[in-house]
Every structure is written in C-alpha cells, then in structure tokens.
Amino acid sequence: MKLLITGGSGFIGSTLVLTALARGHEVVNLDALTYAANPNSLNAVRDNPAYRFEHADIRDSGALTRIFAEHQPDAVMHLAAESHVDRSIDGPQVFVDTNVGGTARLLQAATDYFKGLDAGRTARFRFHHVSTDEVYGSLGATGRFTETSHYRPNSPYAASKAAADMMVRAWHATYALPTLISNCSNNYGPRQFPEKLIPVVILSALKGAPIPVYGRGANVRDWLHVEDHADALLTILERGRIGEVYNVGGDAECSNLELVRLLCAELDRQHPRSGASSDQITFVTDRPGHDFRYAIDAAKLHGELGWSPRFTLADGLAQTVGWYLEHADWCQQCLARTDGENPLGRLGLG
Numbered sequence: 224m225k226l227l228i229t230g231g232s233g234f235i236g237s238t239l240v241l242t243a244l245a246r247g248h249e250v251v252n253l254d255a256l257t258y259a260a261n262p263n264s265l266n267a268v269r270d271n272p273a274y275r276f277e278h279a280d281i282r283d284s285g286a287l288t289r290i291f292a293e294h295q296p297d298a299v300m301h302l303a304a305e306s307h308v309d310r311s312i313d314g315p316q317v318f319v320d321t322n323v324g325g326t327a328r329l330l331q332a333a334t335d336y337f338k339g340l341d342a343g344r345t346a347r348f349r350f351h352h353v354s355t356d357e358v359y360g361s362l363g364a365t366g367r368f369t370e371t372s373h374y375r376p377n378s379p380y381a382a383s384k385a386a387a388d389m390m391v392r393a394w395h396a397t398y399a400l401p402t403l404i405s406n407c408s409n410n411y412g413p414r415q416f417p418e419k420l421i422p423v424v425i426l427s428a429l430k431g432a433p434i435p436v437y438g439r440g441a442n443v444r445d446w447l448h449v450e451d452h453a454d455a456l457l458t459i460l461e462r463g464r465i466g467e468v469y470n471v472g473g474d475a476e477c478s479n480l481e482l483v484r485l486l487c488a489e490l491d492r493q494h495p496r497s498g499a500s501s502d503q504i505t506f507v508t509d510r511p512g513h514d515f516r517y518a519i520d521a522a523k524l525h526g527e528l529g530w531s532p533r534f535t536l537a538d539g540l541a542q543t544v545g546w547y548l549e550h551a552d553w554c555q556q557c558l559a560r561t562d563g564e565n566p567l568g569r570l571g572l573g
C-alpha cells in the first residue's frame with residue numbers, strides 16, 4: 224500500500240515510517256517540522272525510493288489537496304498533532320488549531336479525494352486516526368478503559384484529541400469515509416523528544432541534575448514500547464473493521480516514581496560511571512488537572528486482530544536507555560529546535 228503518514232518526523236511517526244517501509248509499504252511523510260520533529264530521525268531512509276517527504280501543514284487545505292492528487296495514497300495514517308500536555312496548559316490555542324482544525328481539514332481533503340476514486344480503490348481506502356487514552360480522563364485505583372468508556376478529557380491536549388476523534392466518527396457516519404480510530408496508552412522508546420518524562424529523566428540523571436517528578440510520583444501510566452505501537456497501528460490498518468475503535472496498551476502499569484527508579488537502576492547498570500541515582504529525584508508542584516491513572520483494556524485488539532506487544536517493560540526500558548546513551552547528538556539537535564527555550568529548563572533543570 225501507499226501510505227500517507229502525517230507527523231512522520233515525530234516520535235511515533237518516525238517509528239511508524241521505518242516499520243511500514245520495512246514491511247514493504249510505500250510511504251509519503253507529511254510533516255510541518257515543528258519544534259517536536261527531528262528530520263534526522265529518518266536519515267536512514269532519505270534515499271529510499273519507497274519514501275517521499277512533503278513539508279506541509281495539515282491546516283493548509285490547498286497543500287493537502289495537492290498532496291492527495293499528486294501521491295494518490297491507498298490510506299492515511301494521521302499522527303500529526305501538538306502532543307505535549309504541559310505545553311497545552313501553557314498555550315492551548317495551537318492545540319485546538321492543529322489537533323482540531325488541522326484534523327478537520329485533513330478529513331475534508333481525504334473525503335474529497337476518496338469520492339473521486341474508482342470502485343476498486345474505494346474498497347481499499349482507509350483513514351486511520353491515531354489517538355490517545357487521555358480522551359477517557361482519569362481512573363481510580365481499579366478498572367481499565369475499554370472502547371465504550373465515556374470521554375472525559377481533562378487537559379486541553381486531551382480535549383483537542385477527543386474533539387478530533389469525534390470528527391473522525393462524524394465523517395464516517397456522514398460522508399461514509401472508511402475510518403479507523405485507535406486510542407493508545409503512553410509510548411516510550413527511541414527518538415522521543417526530550418521534554419517527555421522518560422527522556423527528561425535519562426538526560427537529567429546523566430547531567431547530575433534534579434530529576435523532576437510531579438506531586439509524589441503516585442500517578443500511574445500504562446506504558447507501551449513505540450515499536451509495539453507501530454506494529455499495532457499497521458495491524459489495525461490492514462485488518463481492522465471500518466468504523467471501529469481499537470484500544471492499544473501494553474499491560475505494563477507503573478507509577479511515575481517506580482518508573483524513574485527503574486530508569487536510574489538501568490542507567491547505573493549500563494553506564495555505572497554516570498553516577499545516575501534515585502537520590503536526584505525531586506518532587507515538583509503537580510500538573511493542574513493531572514489524571515491519576517490510565518489503564519487500557521486491549522482485549523478487542525488481542526482477540527479480534529491477534530495483536531500483542533513483544534517488549535516487556537524491563538526489556539523496552541533497557542533498549543531505550545541504551546539508545547539515549549548512544550544518541551547524545553540527536554538530543555542536542557532536538558534542544559536546538561526549541562528557539563533557545565530549553566525544555567529541561569522549563570522543568571527547572573537548567
């Protein structure tokens with residue numbers, strides 16, 4: 224298939240591009256290259272004839288129409304988004320513009336293109352919207368989110384993704400666009416921008432700086448390795464039922480404090496001279512509206528499509544720590560893309 228992947232220069236997108244190419248798909252990567260992208264993440268495939276890059280913004284309808292006409296994709300996998308909850312609290316408008324407005328424009332361009340396809344290609348076409356479990360809000364100590372859980376988003380980021388999910392649903396019901404939605408738990412792995420928890424912990428620990436943990440570190444997340452997420456996304460695209468929602472999770476719940484301790488222990492194992500230690504943990508004022516716990520019930524994806532994750536949390540964290548230890552240059556490139564605003568500085572890490 225020829226896949227139009229939006230946000231392919233970001234964290235999950237770059238893993239998806241690499242995985243899709245390895246599986247024999249052709250890929251067109253549409254990305255605006257915001258601060259969150261690192262074009263070097265895809266250096267390995269830059270000259271691959273099955274890979275094309277389009278520097279474009281999903282808020283630009285004209286560009287979207289041209290890209291659909293020029294590349295004639297068989298499917299869209301939509302990942303482009305503003306993705307950082309803390310930034311959405313500081314400045315929500317761009318989250319609404321990109322995640323809601325941009326998704327609406329992309330849906331419309333896809334629908335116009337879809338209507339012009341011949342019968343054979345119409346039957347194959349899919350629009351896969353990649354979303355988050357944060358749309359469901361927060362859980363208490365028990366229970367897990369299923370595909371029928373109520374939407375109760377608590378951050379501007381989660382609300383913008385929830386609105387986008389609703390529009391995808393509406394475009395399916397109203398215009399018969401063949402859509403798929405997946406809602407996934409927290410991802411980790413190589414090439415995650417160093418403003419998200421796991422790379423922040425690794426880089427802070429290596430610098431000998433305080434390791435910031437919100438509140439008392441009791442918030443619980445369900446972690447999934449990004450390569451398992453990419454595998455799930457392609458499985459859903461290839462075999463998912465049109466109009467359906469699939470939850471994706473790793474069955475790997477962990478409190479933030481436990482996670483930070485695991486990372487420090489792994490750093491110490493792989494790089495004993497780094498001096499990284501749990502003693503560096505510093506509790507910082509909790510995020511407003513901070514969801515207590517997320518947990519995903521992925522039974523539908525397991526049962527219907529036979530998908531399951533390959534990484535255990537221990538193996539995945541070991542691989543991730545190893546990657547960051549070997550890619551200090553990649554981290555520096557990311558930090559250089561933030562207009563002098565060092566995301567570690569945002570967290571009081573200097």
Ligand code: NAD
Pocket residue numbers: 229230231232233234235236253254255256257258259260261279280281282301302303304305306307321325353354355356384406407408409410411416
């Ligand atoms: P990311 O911030 O690393 O990457 C986002 C990419 O989108 C960047 O390459 C950026 O340049 C691009 N982009 C942003 N605005 C754009 C625009 N207007 N036009 C075109 N491109 C634009 O994000 P990520 O962590 O890789 O997340 C990808 C998707 O997966 C997002 O939709 C996110 O909501 C969803 N998701 C993420 C997680 C997670 O744990 N990271 C979990 C579940 C779902």
